Amino acid sequence: MDFTIKLTLFYIPILIGYLFVKLYQKAESINKILTKILLNIMLPILVLQTLLTAPTSTVLEVPAIISITLLIHILGIGFMLIRFRTTETPNPKKGALLLCAGFNNGIFLPVPLILMFIGDAGIAVVAFFSITQMTLITTLGPLIAAHFSGNEVKWQEQVKKAITFPPFLTVLLGIVLLAFSVSIPLVFEPLLFWNGQITTYLSLFVVGIGVGSKFLLSDLRAAVEAIGIRQLIVPFFIALVLFFAGLSEVTTQVLLLQAMMPPAVITVILAAGFDLDHETAATAVTIGTLLLLPVIPFFAVIFP
16 A cells, blocks of 8 residues: 555656646746755755765765766667667757667656665765766766767757756765765754655656646657667666676665656757757657656556
């Protein structure tokens, strides 16, 4: 019964977010505000909390976490490039599909799932994953987009985004506090508990808004190919790597879950910003997210 309740509470915020964007004309502006609150306030608090309480094994595994995070992204891009060798695909569509195959949803879907199925300890792994991913998104992402669009990359802006990414700054703060053996005062525990709960369901609500606002069916076949690489082929190879990596159970589970995530909404933003085929990107994000949702009930078996 507990699992059924958790599953219901997972789907309901997504459905509410989807209906919200369909019924309320200003849903996009609300979504931007909620995203800023999550990224700038609530998620950093959650990251700081988990870093200060993270097991030593997670800290020691940071180089492996970063390496496998890089592999998750590079494999998606590499397999998509191989696929292009057997197809005639226009450059704007190539760029959009490469972004979708390479960059997955690293925060808004994984965080609720990890809190539900793995526990708070997994958030520390998410922090290092998201920092590595943000670095790739702000460097490799524009490079790919510019190559297939002919537009110029504004490197100064991209570097600024990477170093001011709130979870990155939070990790730096966490490292300093750990060095001085600073712990979280008991008086803040109720606040931290509710921050975790609200972050979970608000993230799912934002996912629902994203699905509703980006819902398109442009070149479904190409989008499904990118999704197949992103959500089937890459997780298979990452599972093999993790099997032999000898990492802790929590780190292994989080990285496998991250590898299974659909394309990130930011791929649509990047594609649109560089005049790529953003409609195909939006289709991949939508279909990838919708295809993931029926799989979630099996996570209780995958992540016992």
